[in-house]
Amino acid sequence: MQQEGRPCNAIRRDGTPCAGQALPSSAMCWAHDPANRERVRQARSAGGHAKSRAARAEKLMPAVLKPVVGYLLRALVDTRDGNLTPQQASAMAAVAGALTRVFSVGMLEERLLTLEAHQETPAGRRTA
Numbered sequence: 713m714q715q716e717g718r719p720c721n722a723i724r725r726d727g728t729p730c731a732g733q734a735l736p737s738s739a740m741c742w743a744h745d746p747a748n749r750e751r752v753r754q755a756r757s758a759g760g761h762a763k764s765r766a767a768r769a770e771k772l773m774p775a776v777l778k779p780v781v782g783y784l785l786r787a788l789v790d791t792r793d794g795n796l797t798p799q800q801a802s803a804m805a806a807v808a809g810a811l812t813r814v815f816s817v818g819m820l821e822e823r824l825l826t827l828e829a830h831q832e833t834p835a836g837r838r839t840a
């Protein structure tokens with residue numbers, strides 16, 4: 713006999729009781745039920761991967777473009793505070809967009825050349 717809407721019995725790491733609802737077959741919620749331990753671990757690890765993807769994206773950004781992010785963020789605040797006209801901000805955004813496109817095309821070309829170079833050798837194909 714299970715009651716509906718029982719709270720989870722688990723205590724969180726900060727010492728407060730879990731606010732989740734217990735599963736019908738358990739005294740704990742999905743995240744705290746020992747049967748789901750592995751899946752919870754995988755979900756947490758997937759979250760970590762998302763963070764490392766962001767870190768990798770930042771590493772891939774060409775060094776010359778990194779300060780541009782700072783300029784754009786400052787322009788955002790300056791426009792809000794009235795220290796930069798919306799026209800000036802638009803012009804900055806347009807130039808930054810053009811820069812980004814130039815670099816993305818360059819990076820894509822480089823990656824494509826690398827892929828093509830790797831593809832030709834193992835298959836033993838020869839470009840006559």
Ligand SMILES: [Zn+2]
Pocket residue numbers: 720721722730731732733740741742743744
């Ligand atoms: Zn819980």
